[in-house]
Amino acid sequence: MTQSLTQAQLVAWLGAFRDAVHEHRAHLTELDAAIGDADHGTNLTRGMDAVMALVDSDDVPDTAASLLKAVGMKLVSTVGGASGPLYGTFFLRAAAAAGDAETLDAEAVLGMLRAGVEGLASRGKASVGDKTMVDALAPAVQALADAVGRGDGLPAGLRAAAVAAAEGREATTPLEARKGRASYLGERSTGHTDPGAASATMLVEALADAVA
Template sequence: MGCTAEQVTRAVIEAAGVVAEHRSELIELDRAIGDADHGENLNRGFVAIVEALAQASPQTPGAVLKIAATTLISKVGGAAGPLYGTAFLRAATKLGDRSEVDVEALVEVLRAALEGVQARGKAVEGDATMVDALLPAVAAAEVAAKGGADVAGVLAAAAEAADKGAESTVDLVARKGRASYLGERAIGHLDPGARSTALLLHAFAEAAQ
């Protein structure tokens, strides 16, 4: 059983609610090592996505993700817009005109999103960025899929791995973004992009239940 455009739309709307709920937390995480704008930027972007989806009524999962992508890229500044926008755009491109997202497609979508983020931000594992949450999430999704998990199970495994990956950034020296200017002073701080990545995956997993 795959996820239709309507279900993917609901998942994105649920993610918008989670971003709004954690807006202040993300702002404070970013205040410690960056511009304090991650939570505000991401929240503004997802509010705009919800509005765009309501106006467009997309008919395929890929169309839903493309609207999310173009909205983030056009409406959100800082790193969040280009990185998440690219992630959603790569995912939308991978889906094409498929009518549903099944387990196989989901794994491909997550992998495409990761590759998009890495291509855009040039970050690798250990740089203390959202890649440190997304990379283990994709790996966990692949393992879960091979083990016979359904879409909800694959997303739950990805979210749990993203949590652990995000937590790992606390002990890392940031090598990308504004946090990299702090050098070893960034140690002890959770990367806001890694945290928001985990939050989004948890929202998608909850929506898929």
Template sequence: MCNSNILIKIIENMGKNIIENKDYLTELDRVIGDADHGINMSKGFSAVDAKLDEMNGKDWGSILKTVAMTLISTVGGASGPLYGTAFLRASTVVDGKMEIDKEDIINMFEQAVEGIKMRGKSDKGDKTILDALIPAFEALKLAYEEGKDTKTAFKMAEEAALEGVEYTKNIIAKKGRASYLGERSIGHQDPGATSTYIMIKSINEVLEQN
């Protein structure tokens, strides 16, 4: 249903959008974190960009693994091991596959969520990536259960991720440097949840064009 060429386009678009939002993400992180999220993510995705050519014609698992290892070795901040683990775990359920179906998409998403939970010892409500990723995953799963197509399902996931980002403004940070701020972290949106939203939006943009 979805061949691995579309994944390469998605990865390329994620990189483009993350790099375009470098200053925005860094500014969000400057307020409650250590002002490096945009810089770190851009570093990571620039390195991923340089590997797009060698991903050509590879299976879903191999492409996701390359993205994972590249982010792990180049990002530098906490988002490296976190997103790296998400991509790495997702790669294991589509190993060797050139085409994937709805079930694979759900499995990949679920692995990404579980990977980040495990790596960050975190869950929804801690003001992290997971506050965008978990609602997005739940919306996607529900949409598929209701018989929606992939484009619609990802549109709903994107909306849920954006709501999740908004929600992070109302809660106290429990992880990372922002957690030192306690209640003073309220009112500020989480940079990690924001980069997750940007990545999910990037998936949609490609699905809409294809």
């Protein structure tokens, strides 16, 4: 039960997330076209390409905190729109929570993700049910917390988190948007899956894949 998240797995996480947004770029943009401004796939692809250029360079930061902070700053300066500050804040707060921990055990990973999601939710002033990224991320953190409480270990805990995120994403479809540009549509926003919840699910799934 001494599994912990390594620096190589953090890098693998970012790479897997980049691959996922590339693969599903058109889908994310399509979801966004229905209730937003049709740029979510494009913007995230641009941001994660910039992140990976940083990660693949020679001066990649060598601690979890410094890597996550650099990722956050890169996303903030390259993604734009609302997703940039939201994902940027997620990584910056996760970095602060990681602090100078030598090893990221399940408890520490939970603390990191929880801080990131709380930061993101507070940046967007969003709660569960508003039809946002938080609808995928908050249940994911809860699922990981439950797993850590049971002593399930990191891979199983993150797998449960990924499942919970996907369920949260699906649950956004019937909701009426209360935040962001989609909220101008009122009830016309129902019947569409939230693009932010979709990309946030990919972020959690990528982490589960990286430690599997």
